[in-house]
Amino acid sequence: MARARAAAAAPHPSLSGLSAGTLTRLGKLGIARRFDLVLHLPLRYDDETSICPIADAQPGQELLVQGTVTDCDIKYRPKRQLVCRISDGSGELTLRFLNFYGSQVKTLAPGNMVRVFGSVRLGHFGAEMVHPRYRVVVADAPVAQVLTPIYPTTAGMGQDSLRRLIARALDSESLAETLPSSLLESLGLPSFEAAVRLLHNPPPDIAQAALQGRVHPAWRRMKFDELLAQQLSMRVHYRRRRAAGAAVLKARGKLVNALLQRLPFQLTRAQNTVLAQIREDIGEAHPMQRLLQGDVGSGKTVVAALAALQCVENGYQAAVMAPTEILAEQHYRKFTEWLAPLNVRVAWIAGGVKKSDKKQWLSEIERGDAQIVVGTHALFEEEVVFKNLGLAVIDEQHRFGVHQRLALRAKGSNKSGQKDRQPHQLMMSATPIPRTLAMSYYADLDVSVIDELPPGRTPVVTKLVAEERRDEVIQRVRDACVDGRQAYWVCPLIEESETLQLQTALDTHAHLQQTFPELRVGLVHGRLKSAEKQQVMTAFKNGEVQLLVATTVIEVGVDVPNASLMVIEHAERMGLSQMHQLRGRVGRGAAESTCVLLYQGKLTPNARERLKVIYEHTDGFEIARHDLNLRGPGELLGARQSGVPMLRFADLALDLDLLDAARDAAEMLLRDEPDAAKAHLARWLGGRNEYLKV
Ligand code: ADP
Numbered sequence: 001m002a003r004a005r006a007a008a009a010a011p012h013p014s015l016s017g018l019s020a021g022t023l024t025r026l027g028k029l030g031i032a033r034r035f036d037l038v039l040h041l042p043l044r045y046d047d048e049t050s051i052c053p054i055a056d057a058q059p060g061q062e063l064l065v066q067g068t069v070t071d072c073d074i075k076y077r078p079k080r081q082l083v084c085r086i087s088d089g090s091g092e093l094t095l096r097f098l099n100f101y102g103s104q105v106k107t108l109a110p111g112n113m114v115r116v117f118g119s120v121r122l123g124h125f126g127a128e129m130v131h132p133r134y135r136v137v138v139a140d141a142p143v144a145q146v147l148t149p150i151y152p153t154t155a156g157m158g159q160d161s162l163r164r165l166i167a168r169a170l171d172s173e174s175l176a177e178t179l180p181s182s183l184l185e186s187l188g189l190p191s192f193e194a195a196v197r198l199l200h201n202p203p204p205d206i207a208q209a210a211l212q213g214r215v216h217p218a219w220r221r222m223k224f225d226e227l228l229a230q231q232l233s234m235r236v237h238y239r240r241r242r243a244a245g246a247a248v249l250k251a252r253g254k255l256v257n258a259l260l261q262r263l264p265f266q267l268t269r270a271q272n273t274v275l276a277q278i279r280e281d282i283g284e285a286h287p288m289q290r291l292l293q294g295d296v297g298s299g300k301t302v303v304a305a306l307a308a309l310q311c312v313e314n315g316y317q318a319a320v321m322a323p324t325e326i327l328a329e330q331h332y333r334k335f336t337e338w339l340a341p342l343n344v345r346v347a348w349i350a351g352g353v354k355k356s357d358k359k360q361w362l363s364e365i366e367r368g369d370a371q372i373v374v375g376t377h378a379l380f381e382e383e384v385v386f387k388n389l390g391l392a393v394i395d396e397q398h399r400f401g402v403h404q405r406l407a408l409r410a411k412g413s414n415k416s417g418q419k420d421r422q423p424h425q426l427m428m429s430a431t432p433i434p435r436t437l438a439m440s441y442y443a444d445l446d447v448s449v450i451d452e453l454p455p456g457r458t459p460v461v462t463k464l465v466a467e468e469r470r471d472e473v474i475q476r477v478r479d480a481c482v483d484g485r486q487a488y489w490v491c492p493l494i495e496e497s498e499t500l501q502l503q504t505a506l507d508t509h510a511h512l513q514q515t516f517p518e519l520r521v522g523l524v525h526g527r528l529k530s531a532e533k534q535q536v537m538t539a540f541k542n543g544e545v546q547l548l549v550a551t552t553v554i555e556v557g558v559d560v561p562n563a564s565l566m567v568i569e570h571a572e573r574m575g576l577s578q579m580h581q582l583r584g585r586v587g588r589g590a591a592e593s594t595c596v597l598l599y600q601g602k603l604t605p606n607a608r609e610r611l612k613v614i615y616e617h618t619d620g621f622e623i624a625r626h627d628l629n630l631r632g633p634g635e636l637l638g639a640r641q642s643g644v645p646m647l648r649f650a651d652l653a654l655d656l657d658l659l660d661a662a663r664d665a666a667e668m669l670l671r672d673e674p675d676a677a678k679a680h681l682a683r684w685l686g687g688r689n690e691y692l693k694v
């Protein structure tokens with residue numbers, strides 16, 4: 001007791017005094033400090049607050065009964081088991097144990113009074129319980145006053161030990177209120193202490209359905225607190241980064257206007273809107289942290305190029321990074337095509353660049369002669385030194401990890417000697433994210449959305465075709481290519497083995513080339529040397545190759561408007577967003593485009609659902625919403641979330657109102673009640689920066 005009190009006085013008492021094994025097991029449950037035990041909430045409850053007469057026990061019910069053992073035997077029908085009968089005068093009940101210890105035979109000796117909790121079912125000999133929880137009692141031993149919490153646990157950590165640890169934490173930890181009462185009143189939420197005590201030890205007369213469905217006000221308080229902690233930590237982080245210095249990249253207009261005039265198209269309304277947001281942001285002395293979302297084909301690249309030009313107009317360098325060499329290469333070409341006529345020098349850095357060329361580029365970058373640098377992750381290698389990096393554009397940002405983005409940001413303070421100066425950051429993503437997720441996981445970013453496609457696109461027609469009809473599909477591909485159009489043939493994703501995937505691509509290519517002697521069939525996959533990749537892509541772009549067999553490396557960004565047919569093999573193996581990205585490679589020109597999803601074998605319910613969603617929807621946001629429901633937020637967000645625990649209590653599909661409230665409350669607290677904000681963060685994060693990201 002003395003130790004508990006001493007520990008409680010410290011700000012974040014550790015779990016001292018427990019064995020190493022216990023600490024490890026608690027660690028697995030995400031419990032690192034004593035307060036985490038308070039936040040370890042029950043999954044469900046057993047009602048052991050009243051004893052049910054055996055005669056009233058209905059099959060399917062979980063309940064507590066009490067009776068005298070009349071009979072206890074080891075039986076061998078159908079296999080070795082301990083079978084025990086108890087009676088309470090009103091009726092008889094069989095207890096059945098398939099695994100048991102010798103000691104159990106003793107405690108269940110005839111004549112003993114036992115109290116048993118379990119689920120009733122109808123056996124051959126009437127009502128029975130299999131593996132009930134039981135203990136020997138005296139007849140009038142008191143029953144529990146509260147429902148019995150059942151906690152999420154892990155091997156080696158029994159409910160009883162966990163309950164004891166949690167009960168002790170509830171005694172020793174401060175459960176004082178962190179939030180202003182006016183806020184709680186306006187949201188109709190109970191105090192923290194009341195909520196926590198109720199959830200750990202609910203009274204027997206509570207509305208169990210509300211507890212189980214996690215809609216009880218006590219649950220809503222915990223969810224709100226969790227969301228608030230997340231919002232607070234992300235806003236704090238946002239402000240901290242925002243406080244750094246950055247190059248002031250004013251809108252001057254000369255180069256930007258020159259490119260706008262040269263483009264063969266007009267920007268869409270949505271492109272103009274986001275461009276204005278970006279141009280204003282980078283004109284400030286603080287680093288922009290903006291996520292540009294836009295569905296596949298919405299025209300993000302040109303927006304990035306225009307932003308980069310504003311940077312160049314101010315005498316600073318811009319970097320553009322893409323996750324694959326194919327995509328980076330394509331950007332390099334596009335940028336060169338657009339910008340060389342404006343006398344803007346674009347450099348190219350990727351793994352496949354020749355040594356001597358690379359040396360040349362590196363020195364141009366360091367001198368500042370190269371004004372825009374396009375590349376892959378090779379961009380943030382140490383040897384790449386910018387003279388004055390003003391803007392970093394990261395395409396398909398969800399494909400990069402946190403550390404990679406950090407490394408590029410660090411390039412901003414390289415040469416100038418101004419340590420706290422950071423480049424403006426523009427992150428782009430074609431993985432549309434439902435509003436709830438954006439509000440939650442991107443609360444540390446400003447978000448711009450391109451919500452329309454350029455005019456003149458005809459929607460892609462999607463067809464689901466069983467593998468048995470492969471021949472028809474092959475015929476279709478031939479017709480399209482002979483007609484002067486082009487097609488992609490995407491090989492199946494084989495997650496278990498890259499070698500196998502490569503082999504499949506090689507086989508498919510050989511087979512299709514044989515089937516179509518009159519066509520040129522190209523092949524592109526992840527293992528090709530970059531020069532080879534480039535050769536194939538260029539030939540496809542120029543129409544010399546009519547059919548391109550590809551692995552999923554073409555998933556992101558590739559832009560060949562004349563390609564109007566895509567076949568995806570084993571579509572049932574692919575994720576929704578991946579299929580959406582792949583399908584976005586066609587439908588970029590004026591011709592009507594088709595995407596054929598070949599599927600094979602019996603579909604799992606999940607695969608069937610995915611194919612249905614992709615068949616029925618073309619809007620990326622709608623698809624992402626379904627994806628969220630099918631996969632949950634963790635997988636949907638990809639690399640960004642690595643190492644970041646997901647929300648434990650709040651459910652973004654259900655608790656939108658709480659998320660809205662938490663976001664408003666976070667702003668209010670940071671502005672008016674900084675101490676409350678601090679106390680709340682300390683309680684929920686305990687000094688760990690769980691929700692902080694770059
Ligand atoms: P994404 O947003 O998927 O990266 P891209 O930037 O690759 O899309 O653009 C897709 C295609 O649309 C490109 O060929 C691009 O040149 C073209 N494009 C971009 N903006 C417009 C526009 N406003 N009008 C017509 N075509 C456009």
Ligand code: MG
Nearest residue numbers: 300301395557
């Ligand atoms: Mg793109």
